[in-house]
Amino acid sequence: MIRTAELHGHRGARGLLPENTLPGFAHALDLGVDAVELDVGLSADGVVVLGHDQVLSPVTLADTAPAHPGDPAFPYVGKAVRDLTLAQLRTLDAGTRRTADAFAVTQRAAPGTRIPTLAEVCDLVAPSGAALAVELKTDPSWPDADVARFVAAVADVLRTAGLAARSRLLAFDWRVLTETPREFGRVALIERKTLAPGTRWLAGLPSRDPVASAAAAGATALSPEHAITTPGLVDDAHDAGLAVAVWTVNDPEDMARFVKYGADAIVTDYPDMAARALVPA
Template identity: 65%
Template sequence: MTFTGEAVELHGHRGARGLRPENTLPGFAHALALGVHALEFDVGLTADDVVVLSHDQVLSPLTTADTGPVRPGDPLFPYVGRPLRDLTLAQVRTVDAGTRRPQHDDDPFALTQLPIPGTPLPTLAEVCALLSAVPGVHLAVELKTDPDWPDTEITRFTAAVAEVLEAFGVTARSRLLAFDWRVLVEARRYAPDAGRVALIDRRTTVPGTLWFAGQPHTDPAGAALDIGATALSPEWALAGPSLVESAQRLALPVAVWTVNEPDDMTRYLAYGVDAIVTDYPDRLRLVLQAHGLPVPDPWLKTTLPVPN
């Protein structure tokens, strides 16, 4: 699948991280109520092979807090700070993901995000169930891995994600995102109808990079095309006019992340990007409208299974 090509797409980053708790169902419902073309979120795999939402490979003390062990005397408790891969779904379900807990008072998201205490981390299946009721909105699913993972784990993880998407019939409107481009290779095998988005940032585009699955770092757009990507998604600092032009010459749409200030949004519109990923969908909607560009319809139907 490709981007729509009809407008600059508005992608809600981790739902709407600047407005609601990230990677949660209430956050997604709020983003949908505002109106987005796609929801971007992160997934990992539990010890019992359930795909759940989490930006980090460990349960982060910034976004999660322990509430109690799943059973008395559980030797793995407390769970926050432990690798997701070491915890079962039942253990992950006990943590509260509804309140941001920054270490510093100037955390921008803590200043603008509405806490929703008691919110759990959802499974990918629950997100798919939510979005199955919202036709037209795309799923941008980032698989969180590292280059030191064995190939077998990359395959296992990608196949598990693909299985959930297929079970809910949303594969064709999904895009699998990864910094570790081995995921894109496996996505071509396990979810051929889904988009494959090559993520890049200043950390992964260095000489000798291990993130590009053996592809050269000097031409990220060309390397992404060669690996089988259907889109390129650069960090904002890399998304200059030359990179945008080189990718689009190869018919690779460009989705820049993460852009939160209206002036920067306007600048990337001038560069001709195909999508902007933002923590503040409300801000980007205003910018798009100010430039006479269409915005996605809000989803206001009462059939959404979670409150916004």
């Protein structure tokens, strides 16, 4: 049977296994996702590493031991990814969710799991044929030069892995899109916050018509938050030549609704559920 929309595993399979980890990505691939969505940052020594937050979060990470005896930066949780080396980041346990939320209930822990590098994720995903949807975690406070350096580092990893043709770069900070080489897909993320009047997220483009602005920024796709996704938005994006990937959709009825709207992809924390919902009975 033909799937009615692409299935993208959000942070791997966040509802099932720890987010942005190799076990989570492996499970998402086993469930047959069309694309693995993930988040990346850049370490102090220039390595592209996985992680949703620019500052290490106690929700998903725990300190174990310093990278070397007497390291003055230890403990590392609560510090910025950009201020820590790969060796320091590797000491963190990323395998257990440490908050009493819905994901802690449905997510199977994988104690001892470490933060992976993007290169390691590429090695895992390459044989599968799945695409990579790589979100670069920046914000408008970053200098343009730092954004450009980050984009170049991510592009280099994907090229080295031979995955450029199967990769797209995602960002709320649309300067990432303007810096991304045209061999990659370029996905304009939007939510209410980034579309507020006077926003600094859209690379200087106006927020009143996000579809036109995304196209002007060089996007090949639009990825709206599910709460702001309407049939009109999907139609406008398609008229502008942009595919639409709706995030993050964890209810089967919502999945069916967005497919009816014409969405090209559904981004979900529960790819097992979505795999059942996105194929015709």
